[in-house]
Amino acid sequence: NGFGIEEFLQFCEKTNITPSFAVNIYETAQDMADMVEYLNGDQSTEWGAKRAENGHVKPYGVKYVEIGNEEVIFNGDKKEDYKAYIERFNLLHTAMTKKDTTLKFIQAAWWRPESPNMEYVFRALNGKADYWDLHVGGDDPMAGLETDKQLAGMMQKFKSWDVNTKMQIAVFEENGSKHGIQRALGHATNLNAIRKHSEYVLTSSPANALQPYRQNDNDWDQGQIFFSPGQVWGMPPFYSQKMQAENHLPLRVESLVEGTLNVTATLSEDAKTLMLHVVNVGPELATSLNLGGFRLSGKDVNSYSIAGDLNSRNSPAHPDQFKTEHKTITIDPQNPSYIFPSNSYTILKIKQ
Template sequence: MKCYAQVSIIQVNANQQLNHIPYSLYGSCIEDVNHEIYGGLYDQRLYGESFEEPAKDGVSSMWIPMGEGSFAPDSTQAYNGSKCQLIINKGGIYNQGLNHWGIAVQKGQALEGSIYLKGSQPATIALQSADGRTTYASTKTGPVTNAWKKCSFELKPNATDSNARFAIYTAGEGKLWLDQATLMAPKTARFKGLPIRKDIAVKMQEEGLRFLRYGGTMVNAPGYRWKKMVGPRDQRPPYKGHWYPYSSNGFGILEFLQFCEAAGFDAAFAINIEETAADARDLVEYLKGSANTTWGRKRIADGHPAPYKVKYIEIGNEEVLFDGDRADQYAHYIERFNELYDAIHSKDTSLQLVCSVWWRAESPNTEKLFNAIDGKAAFWDLHVGGDDPREGLKVDKDLTQMEALFKKWNPHTTMKCAIFEENGGLHNQQRALGHASILNAVRRHGEFVLTSCAANALQALHQNDNGWDQGQIFFTPASVWGVPPFYATKMAAANHLPIVCKSTTDTTLDVTATISEDGNTIVLHIVNAFNKPCEAQVMLNHYKARNATICQLSDAVYTEHTTTADKLKYTFPPASYTIIRYEN
C-alpha cells in the first residue's frame, strides 16, 4: 500500500512576476583535462605525454613493449619535453588507448596520425588486434635520419574491433627514437572538422548545455600557462599536472574556445593567477586582435581568422582554499587580480573577470577582498555541493547571504555570482535531484546568478582516480551515454522560460514557477527529494491553461505524457524531478 503525504496545494500566481533568469543557467564544467579530453573529446590522441610518464621496462606507462629489442627513455634527445622513447634493435611499443581499454576501429574508416622519428632504421606503424596476432592496417615510415622528422600516416582497418591496439615497431638492427605519437579518429567521427569525438560533442549539445567552463585544479599547476596552449599541438611543452602526472597541452584554452564556438556554448576559462601582466595583454590580443597585431596574427596562423567571442575569464581556481583562511594569501590574490585586471582591460574592457577565491562568508578577509576588487570583478565563483537531494536549500541560503553581504558592503555594487562547480561523488538519481534542486535555488535568485555548472561534463567509465565520481556524460572508446544528472539538465534546459513568477506550497516539495515573455506558457519545476510519494493539487492564478505536459525523472527513468490542465491533482513519485508545462 502506498503511503501518501497529506494532500496540499501548489499555488502559482502568474500575475506576480519576479525577475529574469539568465539563458546561460544550464552549464557544465570540463575539469579533468588530462584524461577526459585525450580519452574523450580527442578520442585516440596518443601523445604518450611526450613519453614523460614514469617508465616501466624502459617504456612509458602509457605504452607496452613488444618484440626482442631493448628499450630506454632518453632525456638527451627529446623532440619536445624532457624525454623520448629509444628502441634498440628488433622491437616496438604499442598503445591500447585510454586506461588500456583498447582502441575502437571500424572497417574501412581511416584513422590519421603522425609520429616524430629519428635514428638508423625505419618503422612500421599498424593497427592490430589486442594480442597482436592480426594486423588490420599498416604502413612503412620510409627512411629515417639522425634529425627528427614528422611522419604522417593513414591507417584504414580491414575489420571492426572495439579492442584494437596502435603499434610502432622495427624489424632491423640499430636505434630508433620516437616522440609525439598521435592517432586521430576517422574524419566522419569528428565534430565539425575539429579533432573532437563527434558522438561526445553531440551528446553535450543534446543535454541542452548553454554554458561550458574550462577550469579546475589543473589551473593551479605552475606549468599551466596559456602561451603553452597555442601553436601546433605537437610542439607545445608538456607540464606536470595535478590529478595526473603530466599534461601534453593537446587540449588547451584555444581548443576549448573552438569547441564551444562550434557547439554553440557560452565559454568561460580560467588562467593561472601567476600569469604576467604582459602575457595577459598578449592573451587578449590573441583572442581579439586583428591581423595588424602580433598575437592576432598568431591566432590567424593557428587557423582562426575571426576574433573569439569569449566574454568571461576567471582568475585562478579555488584560491586560498588549501591553506586555510590566511590574510597573506588573500592579499596576494588581490595583488594578482588587480594587475591582471588592469592588463586585460587595457586591451578590452568588455571582458568580464571572475573572482575564484573560496567563499568564506564569515571571514573578514572576504570583505577586504570584495572591497579591493568591487567594480572590477563581474562575478564571484561559488562552488557548492551536489550529492544531497535537497542541496538547493543550502545553496539558496548561501546565495541569499552572498547577495545580502554584497549589498551591505556596497549598496551599488554590480558584482554577481557564478556557480562554476556543483561537486559531489555521485552520478545517480540522488545526484540528479541535488542538481535539480540547485537549479530551483538559482531560479529564485534570478539575474544574480550567471550560471550553475555541474561538474563534471565528462567521465570515462570506471575512472574515478581523484575521488569525484560525478560525470554527467560517460564514455568508452566506442560508446557514450547520459546518466541521471544529464537528464535533469536536459529536462530543465528544454523547458527554460525567462521569468520567475510567484509560487507557494505547503508540501515538502521544492517548487519554482517560470513564465514566458508573452505570458502564454508556464512551467513548474518540482523536486520531491523524499522517499515517499506526495499528492498535491496544482492551482494557477490569473492563468487559463488548455493542457499540461508532464515530463519526469524517477527511478533514473525519463517519462513524458499530456493531461488535462484544469484543477490538476498529481501524485509526485518518491525521489523524483517533475516538470509540468502549461500552455493556454
C-alpha cells in the same frame, strides 16, 4: 586539464556553448595580455595574426575569464593569503583589460561567509571583478536549500558593503561524488535555488560535464556525460540539466508550497505558458495545484520527469535506463492535481 584553451573554445563553438575558463594566478601579465590578443584580437594585431595563421581567422570573442580557482582554500582563513590573491588578480586583470575592455572577470577567492576577510576582498576587487565564484554541493538531493541560503546571504553582504555594487555571483562548480538519481535531484534543487536568485547569478556549472568511463582519478566521480572509446551516454544529472535547458522560460513567478516539495515556477513573456519545476524527495505524492489566475486552455499538460532509486545510474549496457520521460497527461482545469513520482524531478508545461 586535458583541454587546451583553444581546443576548449573550438569545442564550445561546435556545441554552441558560451565559454568561460580560468587562468592560473601565477601566469605572467605579458602572457595573459598576449593570450587575450590571440583569442580576441583582429588580424592587424601580432597575436591575432598568429591565430589567423593557425586557421581561425575570426576572433573567438571570449567574454568571461576567471582569475584563479578556489584561491585561499587550503591553508585557512589568512588575510595575507587573500592579499596575495588580490595582488595577482589586479596584475592579470590590468594586463588583460588593456587588450580588451569588454572582458568580464570572475574572482576566485574562497567564500567564507563569517570571515571579515570577505569584506576586505570585496572592497579590493569591487568594480574590477564582475562576479564572485561560489562553489556549492550537489550530492544531497535537497542541496538547493543550502544554496538558496548561501546566495541570499552572499548578495545581502555585497549590498551592505556597497549598495550600488555591480558585482554578482557565478556558481562555477557544483561538486559531489555521485552521478545517479540522487545527484540529478540535487542538481535540480540547486537550479531551483539559482532560479530564485537569477537576477544576480550568472550561471550554474555542475562538475564534471565530461568523464571518461572508469578513468576518474580524483574521487570527484560526478560526470554528467560519460564516454569510452566507442560510446557516449548521459547520466541522470545530464537529463536533469537537459530538461531545464529545453524548458527554460524567462520570467519567474511566485510559488508557495505546503509540504516537502521543492518548487519554482516560470512564465513565458506572453504569459501563455507556465512551467512548474518540482522535486520530490521521498515517496510518491498526490498534490493539489492552485494556479491562481492562470487558466488552462484545455485538459492536456506536458509532463517531463526523471525518477528512480536514489542510487540508480546508467551504464554502457543500459545507457538509457534512467532518462527523461515525456508524457501528455490530463488535468482537470477546475481542480488541477498531479501525482509526483517517488524520488523525482518533474516539469509540468501548462498552456493558457
